[in-house]
Amino acid sequence: MNNLKVGDNLTIHCYKHNGILHRVCEEATILEITNERLVCANNKTKITEDDGRSYNTNEIAILIFYKSSWFNIIAQLKEQGLFYYCNIASPFIIDNNIIKYIDYDLDLRVFPDGGFRILDRNEYKYHKHIMCYSNELDQIIKSELQELISLKKEEKYPFDKEKIQNYYEKYVNLQKNVKK
Numbered sequence: 106m107n108n109l110k111v112g113d114n115l116t117i118h119c120y121k122h123n124g125i126l127h128r129v130c131e132e133a134t135i136l137e138i139t140n141e142r143l144v145c146a147n148n149k150t151k152i153t154e155d156d157g158r159s160y161n162t163n164e165i166a167i168l169i170f171y172k173s174s175w176f177n178i179i180a181q182l183k184e185q186g187l188f189y190y191c192n193i194a195s196p197f198i199i200d201n202n203i204i205k206y207i208d209y210d211l212d213l214r215v216f217p218d219g220g221f222r223i224l225d226r227n228e229y230k231y232h233k234h235i236m237c238y239s240n241e242l243d244q245i246i247k248s249e250l251q252e253l254i255s256l257k258k259e260e261k262y263p264f265d266k267e268k269i270q271n272y273y274e275k276y277v278n279l280q281k282n283v284k285k
Contacts, residue, residue, distance in 0.1 A: 109199070115135065116204070117130035122207055122232065127208055128208075130150060132147045144169050144170075147168065148165040171196055171197070175193060180269045182273055186218075187217055189257075192208055195207040211229045213257070
């Protein structure tokens with residue numbers, strides 16, 4: 106990561122526990138690099154699923170990846186307000202300008218009114234069984250989900266609307282400079 110800088114574009118590869126590539130996101134523009142996280146953004150970017158289907162996202166998204174936490178965050182700036190889609194996932198690595206992580210099924214969806222819902226519990230149970238998640242991994246995943254919920258309830262980063270707005274403005278300004 107030492108040679109990466111704000112404004113660089115990366116690709117994102119999401120894997121499953123068995124090593125199979127699950128999803129590819131074509132573009133993520135770096136907004137911030139710290140010792141604990143990488144913050145990127147994209148807009149109307151192409152997503153390709155493992156079955157070959159592809160689609161483009163509809164809005165600007167702020168993407169937050171962690172070096173030691175077992176989740177990543179997608180803050181979606183929609184017309185209806187700020188939504189968060191939080192993936193329970195392994196800490197990320199970067200390999201040849203590709204952000205890579207393992208998705209562990211459970212997701213936390215946060216709505217503009219502050220409400221939230223845990224998603225994909227059945228998918229988690231199924232994959233835990235067929236991919237043989239260890240008891241230690243199961244404990245990490247459950248603990249990290251609770252940590253994420255605590256951060257949400259306390260409105261701590263990354264659930265800080267002002268910080269997300271600052272990232273949004275930084276991304277818009279970077280894109281203006283690219284088009285000049």
